[in-house]
Amino acid sequence: MTGAAIVVDAVSKAFPLPEARVRTVREAVLHPWRSPAASRLQVLDAISFAVGRGETLGIMGRNGSGKSTLLKLLAGIYRPDSGRIAVAGSVTPILELGVGWSQDLDAVDNVLLLGTLMGLPLAEARAAIPEILAFASLERFARVPLKHYSSGMAVRLAYSVAFRAARDILLLDEVFAVGDVGFRSRCEERFRSLRRSGRTMIVVSHDPRTIRDFCDRALVIDAGRIQREGSPAAVVERYLELVAQAPLAAGASA
Amino acid sequence: MRGGGGMAADRPGEFSPEQVAKLEADLAYRVREVETLNADVAELTAALATRAREVETLNADVAELTAALATRGAEVAQLDASVAELKRALATRSHEVTDLARVVDARTRQAAELERAIFATAAPTAPDPVVAPAAPPDAATAVPSLPSARSAAPRLDYLGAAWTLVRTDFRIRYHGTLGGFLWALAKPVAMIGVLASVFSWLFAATPDYRLNLLVGIVLWDFFAEGSRTGMLSLLAKAHLIGKTAFPRWLLVVTSLATPLLTLSVFTAGLLAVLALAGRLPGPLPLAAFFGAQLAMLAIVLGVAFGTSVVVLRYRDLNQVWDVVLQAGFFLAPVVYPLSAVPEPLRPWLMLWPPTAVLEYARAAAVGARVPELAAAGPLLVMVALSLGLGLALYRRHAPAAAEYL
Numbered sequence: 001m002t003g004a005a006i007v008v009d010a011v012s013k014a015f016p017l018p019e020a021r022v023r024t025v026r027e028a029v030l031h032p033w034r035s036p037a038a039s040r041l042q043v044l045d046a047i048s049f050a051v052g053r054g055e056t057l058g059i060m061g062r063n064g065s066g067k068s069t070l071l072k073l074l075a076g077i078y079r080p081d082s083g084r085i086a087v088a089g090s091v092t093p094i095l096e097l098g099v100g101w102s103q104d105l106d107a108v109d110n111v112l113l114l115g116t117l118m119g120l121p122l123a124e125a126r127a128a129i130p131e132i133l134a135f136a137s138l139e140r141f142a143r144v145p146l147k148h149y150s151s152g153m154a155v156r157l158a159y160s161v162a163f164r165a166a167r168d169i170l171l172l173d174e175v176f177a178v179g180d181v182g183f184r185s186r187c188e189e190r191f192r193s194l195r196r197s198g199r200t201m202i203v204v205s206h207d208p209r210t211i212r213d214f215c216d217r218a219l220v221i222d223a224g225r226i227q228r229e230g231s232p233a234a235v236v237e238r239y240l241e242l243v244a245q246a247p248l249a250a251g252a253s254a
Numbered sequence: 255m256r257g258g259g260g261m262a263a264d265r266p267g268e269f270s271p272e273q274v275a276k277l278e279a280d281l282a283y284r285v286r287e288v289e290t291l292n293a294d295v296a297e298l299t300a301a302l303a304t305r306a307r308e309v310e311t312l313n314a315d316v317a318e319l320t321a322a323l324a325t326r327g328a329e330v331a332q333l334d335a336s337v338a339e340l341k342r343a344l345a346t347r348s349h350e351v352t353d354l355a356r357v358v359d360a361r362t363r364q365a366a367e368l369e370r371a372i373f374a375t376a377a378p379t380a381p382d383p384v385v386a387p388a389a390p391p392d393a394a395t396a397v398p399s400l401p402s403a404r405s406a407a408p409r410l411d412y413l414g415a416a417w418t419l420v421r422t423d424f425r426i427r428y429h430g431t432l433g434g435f436l437w438a439l440a441k442p443v444a445m446i447g448v449l450a451s452v453f454s455w456l457f458a459a460t461p462d463y464r465l466n467l468l469v470g471i472v473l474w475d476f477f478a479e480g481s482r483t484g485m486l487s488l489l490a491k492a493h494l495i496g497k498t499a500f501p502r503w504l505l506v507v508t509s510l511a512t513p514l515l516t517l518s519v520f521t522a523g524l525l526a527v528l529a530l531a532g533r534l535p536g537p538l539p540l541a542a543f544f545g546a547q548l549a550m551l552a553i554v555l556g557v558a559f560g561t562s563v564v565v566l567r568y569r570d571l572n573q574v575w576d577v578v579l580q581a582g583f584f585l586a587p588v589v590y591p592l593s594a595v596p597e598p599l600r601p602w603l604m605l606w607p608p609t610a611v612l613e614y615a616r617a618a619a620v621g622a623r624v625p626e627l628a629a630a631g632p633l634l635v636m637v638a639l640s641l642g643l644g645l646a647l648y649r650r651h652a653p654a655a656a657e658y659l
């Protein structure tokens with residue numbers, strides 16, 4: 001384990017609340033001096049941590065604690081408001097279960113689209129289609145538009161593509177929560193082989209078993225800050241404490 | 255009596271001294287005997303009492319033991335009952351165990367089958383597909399010192415990704431069929447037909463009115479379609495933007511592919527019409543005509559880049575833009591020649607970007623001459639303005655695009 005694959009240094013991120021985010025030209029013309037409401041939600045507050053090369057880091061946290069925002073920052077989908085993120089290598093994110101599909105396209109076209117945007121060369125993506133469909137057990141539905149897929153099928157396809165496109169660093173959001181037993185065990189197997197091959201991984205999960213079984217180290221986020229970082233067992237314990245505590249809204253002021 | 259008779263022999267009614275001594279000794283002996291017997295009796299009585307006490311003690315013991323025996327009997331009965339119960343429970347459990355063993359067997363078989371299936375499907379395509387795109391050696395040397403979220407993006411096969419975007423766009427818009435595409439061409443064709451028949455009567459005096467109209471509509475249609483789809487390029491692909499990091503400009507640029515395809519088809523048609531009329535311009539004017547098309551492409555690109563990020567914040571911008579296009583169609587000299595507008599108004603019309611392009615393209619394609627340098631001026635200004643403004647807006651707002659979706 002030489003050096004760090006990811007360094008997150010005092011990263012903060014806040015979002016304008018939904019009502020302040022999108023305006024209309026009509027409003028802007030009618031009320032030109034009314035600035036969009038300043039209410040912002042501090043999602044991450046000066047978070048710092050590092051992930052070693054080849055390490056698997058687990059991230060836990062209650063709903064709305066900032067886990068997904070953190071993953072999107074690491075993936076380069078969002079920009080931090082302050083602080084810096086350094087990443088050695090290219091990141092393959094598996095985010096937001098089931099979305100990301102063009103509903104009118106069939107599985108093959110969708111796989112090519114997402115696969116090439118995730119960094120697979122087109123030729124390689126083409127060649128990998130049978131393998132990707134087989135992994136998701138969707139060979140029979142290769143030419144069915146995604147709008148006719150069940151949510152479970154769509155999610156399986158997403159993981160299948162991302163696992164195939166995986167580069168140096170893999171970000172997984174609730175990966176083992178999807179699919180039936182067979183698919184889950186295939187995912188776990190693929191995950192293990194990626195881990196063995198020295199990939200750096202970040203796994204976000206609510207499931208203590210996933211964190212304990214698959215992670216070298218873990219941290220738990222709450223109210224935008226790291227509440228505990230260390231062994232998976234210790235982090236799971238802290239997470240369960242947090243879950244047992246008052247609802248998030250009360251903790252947010254802390 | 256016998257002794258009395260003897261005494262009677264010696265001295266009647268009197269015992270002799272020997273007789274008396276003998277009797278006394280006899281008596282003493284008897285007394286001793288009696289004493290001994292009395293002692294024995296006393297001794298025996300004492301022993302009897304002792305025994306009686308012992309018997310009493312023993313009797314008490316017996317009573318106690320009998321009671322204990324009864325208690326133990328009850329306990330034994332109770333134990334017997336629980337043993338019977340446990341035996342019944344054991345029987346039930348062993349049934350359950352057999353059932354579970356059967357289930358475990360079945361599950362194990364299923365797992366084995368799945369494993370076989372997985373290996374069967376995964377093995378032939380790639381021996382270890384996972385390791386194939388390995389980390390580049392230079393990336394392994396150091397922690398990057400730059401604060402670059404951008405470096406998180408995978409290195410792209412840009413051409414492959416662009417081609418896939420274009421192909422899927424085409425597929426979605428025209429259901430992947432040539433027929434669908436031809437239908438899309440029908441709208442401008444119908445417009446040309448209607449406008450040509452109506453306005454050529456109005457502008458009967460204008461030379462080459464129909465050819466000019468054709469050039470105008472072909473370019474205007476590209477401007478309108480290109481700016482519309484370009485503006486919505488990011489919004490329409492929101493699902494991809496939130497999913498993975500890739501250069502967003504790919505979406506903006508590739509969204510112009512289908513309008514460009516339409517432009518190419520119409521340009522080919524236009525050239526065919528010119529050729530049929532025997533008015534195909536020479537190579538230089540033709541090059542100037544394509545130059546005008548390029549300028550239009552640059553203007554549309556600028557509009558697309560700029561508006562694609564602004565529409566994320568102001569969602570009704572596309573409705574506003576539709577109104578602008580509606581007015582712009584008549585603001586640009588599409589259906590009328592610029593010469594029909596009073597001289598002092600013409601410079602104002604040139605502020606609307608398509609105007610300069612239309613005039614330049616018409617001079618080249620229909621006038622079959624390379625327009626003078628002065629005519630290229632407004633064109634280049636419009637290109638610079640549109641691209642400059644559009645790209646500046648895009649560079650400023652594109653990094654936050656995902657947050658506004």
